[in-house]
Amino acid sequence: MPTHTLLLLPGDGIGPEVMAEVEKVLAWLGANGPAAFEVTRGLVGGCAIDAHGVPVSDADMAKAEAADAVLLGAVGGPKWDGVPYEIRPEAGLLRLRKDLGLFANLRPAICHAALADASSLKRELVEGLDILIVRELTGGVYFGEPKQIVDLGNGQKRGIDTQVYDTYEIERIARVAFELARLRSGRVVSSEKRNVMMSGVLWHQTVSALHARHYPEVQLRHELADALGMKLVQAPKQFDVIVTDNLFGDMLSDVAAMLTGSLGMLPSASLGEADPVTKRRKALYEPVHGSAPDIAGRGIANPLAMLGSLAMALRYSFDMGAEADRLERAIAQALAEGHRTADIARPGEPTVSTSAMGDAVLAAL
Amino acid sequence: MPTHTLLLLPGDGIGPEVMAEVEKVLAWLGANGPAAFEVTRGLVGGCAIDAHGVPVSDADMAKAEAADAVLLGAVGGPKWDGVPYEIRPEAGLLRLRKDLGLFANLRPAICHAALADASSLKRELVEGLDILIVRELTGGVYFGEPKQIVDLGNGQKRGIDTQVYDTYEIERIARVAFELARLRSGRVVSSEKRNVMMSGVLWHQTVSALHARHYPEVQLRHELADALGMKLVQAPKQFDVIVTDNLFGDMLSDVAAMLTGSLGMLPSASLGEADPVTKRRKALYEPVHGSAPDIAGRGIANPLAMLGSLAMALRYSFDMGAEADRLERAIAQALAEGHRTADIARPGEPTVSTSAMGDAVLAAL
């Protein structure tokens, strides 16, 4: 029986609560599945600052390097608003992404028919929505140098950030998008602000050239990032795969996620380059939602995005497609049976706790 | 009788069509108003490239410098997709903003009750929506240096853009937001990505310090730009004045505009610093919508955003508040009478042409 190593990083806020449901499903998989899991645990974000003075320790980074996959809950909260910039909770997440080389962030925005009424958009505009945002995750303004605040004297300071993209970084993320589009509708929209940014000009050129050379059968359209934000709100179902840079991907994927009306439902995967020999990719899976400090500790968070992230891990990191399908069907069944955490309940509808929702998924398994 | 000088730059696409309706209203104002207008005309965008080889000529820049206000239609279109980056149509608009020092871009997102059904959001979430986005317009990644593509050899290129903000730039735009909030709900949301960007850290510090020192009675909240994008989609009516940088303002104002369901209705104003002696501000007024090349030349564009931009010019540049109110009431009356251009008509509803809509506003005047 193959053994997979998995690092769990629950993080802050509702992270530990939703990760507890993952542990239940892992126990079930260990007892009933075709593979064994060797699970290790670590700290990231505010809890790591509290314990180690840094948002992720070198020891936990080593565990992440060694693991077949990392599952992360969420990081941050008002408790750490005052910590120095270099060790803020988010820096732990950014170090994981950068040091593991997780350049490809896949963010599905799927609207479950059962939950379409939770969207702020009219039902007919979002029911059946199935967008996949492919966001570049290790480049752009997130990591470019210089990135600093300079004291100019006279009470004036200057804040500087640098957006940098090299051809190879654009090519490898576009390749991921084109490959995924082939398995889906065969349509890709690439987005930047080439009318204002030189990195956008290079992005546009590079994606177009790669398309012409290697993916002529995929339909490629370019949209300026501001226009795309608009069109996502206006008529989201026209989109299938969207590929964009780190910062635009951050904004656009959050808008797309909110269209579905159920942020608590959306998982994501961040993948590195495939090892030339083993074909293994480093990978981190996490819900799209944040640490939700306002509801943390009350046992009411929705664990389904976290469980969906585990399903993605089974599929992409452990080659356990059948088990991934089974887990996703169990999630759908728990919903179909009417189980609702507070975030996805209609006004007046009865709600269940985080742990009861996890149990409903287990029962369906 | 005072004489005001006004430069009209119709631009490309539907720009000339909607500007023709402005000319009608100016003729009416000249005949019936308390002031005379000295109107000059110029070219910006693709039409200026065609005529002069540059997206705005020095002669037209001189006219813009001399005028009390500039009214602009829209720039750009597929015809100029292939022109060199330095002279693309948008560069004309960017030069006007930068050289005239128009750092404060006011973008109202208002949902007219009569048009609430045109929104993709549920009516109750947007009816009565009245957000004012105050976008910084002459700084940030739009103008920071270096901004270039470097050839690295080996077929690799590097695209670089630089986000730069100085304390004084953040202070002057925040001041505009706080002053405007005092005249409205007294609430401001400031937005950046301080968890990732050093310019965001400086933005957050500077806005907070200015608030504490000079505007303690205004209620200030900070939202990360990605979270704000989400919340705009989820529950937009919680917002009143939003202040943010050039790039986030570009994205967020487009999302906010689309929430209203009627982009063809939204005007905007871009203002410079007040002259210490005359108190005059340089100003440019333009619709939020673009040049819409797909419908250009067909006489079906909605002229109301352009006419609304004229109303803003009357109010902010010419001290003609009564005439501005009158024009805005005439716009509302034309709508109340059921006149609808194609973009704001319900399926099956009869539509009017650009010029018939302008005539309806004139008749109401």
Ligand SMILES: CC(C)[C@H](C(=O)O)[C@@H](O)C(=O)O
């Ligand atoms: C927490 C933060 C640094 C992060 C980002 O900006 O990438 C988050 O918003 C996300 O989208 O994963």
Ligand SMILES: CC(C)[C@H](C(=O)O)[C@@H](O)C(=O)O
């Ligand atoms: C045309 C373009 C350069 C411009 C911008 O990005 O600022 C436009 O999108 C806008 O918002 O006015």
